[in-house]
Amino acid sequence: MAVTRRLHKYYTVSFLKKWYVSHQRLCSWFSEIAAKIVKKEEVEEESHANSVLCWFTTDSVQSYNLSFVSGMASKAVRLLGRCLPFFPGKSIPNATRVQIRELELDETINMYFPKDTTFFAHDPGQVCKPGDIVLISSLPQKLTPLIEHEVLKVVYPFGDITDPITGKKVMNAMYREDIEFISEMYGKNEKGFDYENAPERGWQEDKKDFSHKQSYRRFQVYDKEDKQPYAVDY
Amino acid sequence: MPFMKGIAPIRRTVQYLQSGKLSLKDRVQVFSVHYNRLGENHQGARDFVFWNLPQVQYQNPQVQVVTFKNMTPTPFIRCYLDSGDDVLIDVDNKSKEEIESHLKLVICKSDELLAKEAIAQEKKDNEANFGYGCQRHCICEMPGQVPCSAVCPLPNHMRGKLRFATD
16 A cells, blocks of 8 residues: 655755765665655555655654545545643644544553544634534645644534434433433422523633633733733643 | 453453454444443443454554443444444444444455455465475476476487587
């Protein structure tokens, strides 16, 4: 299976040519393969030149791009992840931070351990809220240097999960109608949370909840009226 | 079995991981299992996750295998395909074996397909080669080639010892 690898930004084709100018035979190999990688063409995985060239490519787990660019059908990789809360300095506009949990095999004991990676997923409508389980898909081309994925759909919104088998609303592994039934049998608490009439999540944003906006460390407060609602204290 | 500590360390042997029967179809990209910590109806799903989930991940390294606990009253398995659809499999009150056999029917590659893929993947040596370790021992076995000189001697004008004899 042909694989595209991203050339490390410092090792351009001209750089590689200069480096191996003394090895005429190697130079032609590398320049050919390197030119193909730079043009994002298909490269034979078995070729020796490619295996040596992989020294020069960014081969981290996240950047190992298995999609074929230009010419072949690119298969978007779909992932299921959890939305992370807005974090000043880490979040960017029109994108949610999504944490993907994958299993990584530890070769010494042959056991799978969960490994979290964080991606920025393009979300122009701000559909995602922290804690939602969302399905993201890799984009054929990066939108920005940071955004490589887009949000396809919110599968389980936080706190408002619908059981896909029955279609009923569920809270903490119990059907909401069962919770209501039990509470009515015991005697309904007037102050208890009313699921049906409760406003949607995010109704206090910009009123009391300022965690979704760009933030900064709180400036020194000299005046009691200086409230600084968007500041954070850490 | 080195480092064989913990509950059922057989799950952590390479032979066990390789003997997984569930080879998911190429369309499947995410394999998610929802189950609860408690509840008799979730026991089968819990057993499946305990015994077979590492095998599923080992057989399908490209698939994201993810579990969710204590989210819904009934257990289910949800597979997200590359077309955007998802396959929902209800595993309420099913045993681990029933779940495995059902998954094999629904979203796994069939045995015939796996056998075909295994054949295609084998790197076959050049069939035209002959000699030690090859399919044919000598070129003389092929009809149309010069026959074996042990069986049928070469004509004298082709034999060097007679052509270049000085006496």
